[in-house]
Amino acid sequence: MAHHNPWPDEGNTGHIWDDDLRELDNPPPLWWMLSFYASFIMVIFYALYYPTIPLTDEMGGFTKGVSGWTAYNEYQDDYKVLKDWRKAKFADKEEQIASMSVADILKDDELKSYAVATSKMLFGDYCAACHGAGGAGDPISNFPVLADDDWLWGGSIQAIEASIKNGRIGNMPARGMMGNLTDQEVDDVTDYVIALSEGKGGDASVAAGKAVYMKGMCLACHGPAGKPMAPAGAANLTDQAWRFGSDRDTIRGVIAYGVNVKKDGDYLEGTRQAVMPAFKERLPNADVNVKRLAVYVHALGGGQ
Ligand code: HEC
Ligand code: HEC
Missing domain, CATH: 1.10.760.10 (Cytochrome c-like domain)
Known part of the structure; x- marks a missing residue:
């Protein structure tokens, strides 16, 4: 930086590098200044329009903004659109499953693959904890394998449906x-x-x-x-x-x-406990979901 300023009249700040590189004192361009002020106005607008300032719970949680918008509501609205779309698109299939027997669903290839495809999540949520992912069984707690051809209660589609619906207790x-x-x-x-x-x-x-x-x-x-x-x-x-x-x-x-041997109302010490809970009341929308899962379990490999 030079201390001597060879351009005293051009309005530079006196900061000079590499002999002639000067910092001038020009105002920013008008367009830039206008955007700069506009952004201040936008901040105020945003703060009033959207939820902005976090507050304590006693004070209402946060400033709500005049628009009533929240990201969560927007997500909910979008999700509802998707759900309605899905419902409309698959309504007839769901209805068919509800009204048809499991044996008839099996005969209908399209309906069968639909039932299998829509069961995976359900199986994960309600069954895999005991029967393992994909019905592979649980080697530690010895819950039965569903993906083989060895059935305690029968591998026909009707027997599988009954196992899921009413539960099973091996005595x-x-x-x-x-x-x-x-x-x-x-x-x-x-x-x-x-x-x-x-x-x-x-x-x-x-x-x-x-x-x-x-x-x-x-x-x-x-x-x-x-x-x-x-x-x-x-x-x-x-x-x-x-x-x-x-x-x-x-x-x-x-x-x-x-x-499952009981003595005075409790399990006998050493007895094996093997109870398949009834799912007709545990599953949401059970009249469709029991059948859907029966078709899925049947398709896991061991259905007869
Ligand atoms: C709390 C653990 C548990 C859960 C959860 C569970 N099961 Fe079971 N399941 C069992 C047990 C234990 C048996 C074996 C009963 C027996 O030994 O007689 C069984 C038996 C079965 C059978 C009969 C198997 C055979 O060999 O005949 C089917 C089919 C079945 N479960 C399907 C399901 C489906 C589908 C779900 C999810 C909706 C599910 N289970 C959830 C524990 C469970
Ligand atoms: C009232 C019917 C009943 C009688 C009687 C009975 N069992 Fe069982 N047994 C079962 C049931 C049900 C199971 C399977 C339990 C399950 O998986 O939920 C079983 C399971 C077994 C198993 C385990 C099989 C395995 O795959 O791990 C053996 C071993 C067995 N029984 C042997 C016998 C012997 C030996 C006798 C006679 C002393 C006998 N059982 C009498 C119903 C009976």
Whole structure:
């Protein structure tokens, strides 16, 4: 910066760089000044027109502005437009689902894909907490897998609909139907059940367990050879799909303490709890949503 000013009359500020680079003292252009003032006016206008100044709750939260506009209301209005549009666009499909039987919905490819596509969120919100994402089951709490072909209560579309609508409770008594199997008998029948799952139910080594199976009347629910005659909640014991876990202790525990066994109004210690809640009152818009979910679960892979 030079201290000597060779251009004293041109109205520069005396700030000079690189010998001749001067800062002048000109007023800003008129257009600029006008916009500058206009922006002040706009600030006042905005402050009066829109919600502006945050206040304490006692003072009303914030200044509301004369327009009544809020971002939230605008969002709500837009959302309503979208919702109305969706409703109008899909109203006939929703109506069809409400009025048709699940079996008929399955036969209609377009309606079926619509039901599946619109179920994903619903399943995530209401079912996945227990049945896992996409019905993959929950290996820790042992909620049943829905995405396979192994059904406790039946894989027909009507059975699935009934499971969702009315809920299901699997009941298995502790220690056989009369509740009087000894520890030895429970051990023997455990070995028999494991042999059944390996296709070795006929082996002489598990003959004792087989006799206990008859004595404990396991066959009443699990069928004479470990396969239920009709799906009514009892597990198929001849396959490798274990509802509560495949290790011997777990299997023995189920046989010793049963499933959903209650004593004096409380669950028996050690019993397995397996309750599928009824959804006919839990789901919003249940007359459509139960059917929609039934079609979805059926399509997950295991529907019969
Ligand atoms: C609180 C946990 C829980 C929730 C939430 C839940 N379920 Fe279940 N669900 C179960 C249990 C436990 C069973 C097995 C009942 C049994 O062992 O007899 C089951 C069984 C089922 C079955 C029968 C499976 C079979 O093998 O026959 C279907 C179908 C089913 N659930 C669908 C659903 C759908 C769809 C939803 C969401 C609307 C849902 N569940 C929500 C716990 C739940
Ligand atoms: C009143 C009907 C009933 C009787 C009797 C019964 N069970 Fe069960 N059993 C069930 C039901 C229901 C389940 C499945 C529970 C569930 O998944 O909700 C089950 C589950 C099992 C399981 C677990 C299967 C798995 O996939 O993890 C085993 C093992 C078993 N039973 C063995 C037996 C044996 C052995 C007996 C006889 C001592 C017996 N059950 C008697 C109804 C019965």
